[in-house]
Amino acid sequence: MQPTHHDILVRKLRVHSELAPADEELLRQLPLRPRRLKPSEDLVREGDEPHVSAVIVEGWLGRYQTLPRGGRQYLSMHMAGDWPDAQGLFLKRLDHAVCALGGATVATVPHEYLRAMFDRSRPVVEALWRETLIDAAIFRQAITNNSSRTAAQRLAHLLCELFYRAKQSGLIAGPSLDLPLKQEQLGEALGLALVSVNRAVRALRASGAADLRHETLTVFDWPKLATWADFDPAYLHI
Amino acid sequence: MQPTHHDILVRKLRVHSELAPADEELLRQLPLRPRRLKPSEDLVREGDEPHVSAVIVEGWLGRYQTLPRGGRQYLSMHMAGDWPDAQGLFLKRLDHAVCALGGATVATVPHEYLRAMFDRSRPVVEALWRETLIDAAIFRQAITNNSSRTAAQRLAHLLCELFYRAKQSGLIAGPSLDLPLKQEQLGEALGLALVSVNRAVRALRASGAADLRHETLTVFDWPKLATWADFDPAYLHI
């Protein structure tokens, strides 16, 4: 049987938080409204004052800020179960946009229902708060990644993170992962020019540790990849 | 009269959150225990599992991660009123350390008291949650800063942020701000070599927009500085 939107939501929170049956029941009572996003369609834009939050049901979304000359800085990538705009609950205006990377489906829920749920269960508050704190840890790691590593290491580290998170969320079984990221977007995430990303991808391919092509990431040698990238998953708090 | 530790705590939260008198009263009942930190002393270390949080009373602290070769990546800088380890409440193991920049004083409070307070006031929960969300916004901006700007712009943007935050927190009146940051630490924050920081500092000085020397930041021409750095304070959500 297909997992419902509520299954996806609850399973993801259980990755890092303990929920009592009563808490799960509260979450399952949330009115979730599906919304389909076309490739590169924005879920929310910088400056928006949203009154709903969204949990990703299927596909990938990316957070980004728009640069003065029109380019983008991607901040983080998100997959099924993530809440890419949870901070909208308590920050009035969004300081960044969120867009679909390939096609994607989200399930939206009005803030008022979330707030009402918070009054009824502190564990649920903690679980969602923790979700936003793990986001922050991902941002911290991105600062370190983009500030202190070489082009190839940056790419490898990002791929390690996405692969590891996807695996922990139960999205993959084998060595491969659907990842609808163009090399240009990788560059905008890693602070690299498109040409440098391409060279890093080819170096990765040549090393035999992993490959990224046709929107698929395949990891052949995880220890090699993780060592090369200096990847330590502790920051994901799973 | 000197502001008490509780004054500092409450005032800072009021910068971004509305608190009813009853909420403030709860905050003022927290048992705060002062702790003095020597210059560069660690408040907490990577891997710690703290059972207390700390609010800064006086001085500056910096978050950092340790790099494989022993260097540091500073992630954010914090001043009086900030909670540099609030995430320790819900993330078991810290993924980064926090150290004093110059000498500093913090006030610690056991997590159990904070948790007890959360049961009694949702506005207090929201205020502290919002505090951690603004931290995350600062991290996001650091990603963009270190990934997409030139050396001089990075420096200018960081100084804009620190100056603006200090002003909003009521820490400064005139054009100057005590900022005990060495050029080496600025480099470790901005992903730049020490020599490049020095050249950026001198360029800033030569431009007449601001100066940074003897642990003092002086802003002579705020519009010029902010324009040069592409600084927009919206992300600080004040």
Next chain:
DNA sequence: CGGAATGTTGATATGCCTCAACTAAAGTGG
């Protein structure tokens, strides 16, 4: 006053960016 830490400056090296051309893959209409 002396030694250590911090800041300054020049010369050289290098990793990444820019520009430019081409190839391959994906999407589209006949």
Next chain:
DNA sequence: CCACTTTAGTTGAGGCATATCAACATTCCG
């Protein structure tokens, strides 16, 4: 299904911002 167009990926050459190396000046601090 093919011809065509568009998008994405690949490769080389050259330039530039920043890193690295090295020396010296200044400030801090006991």
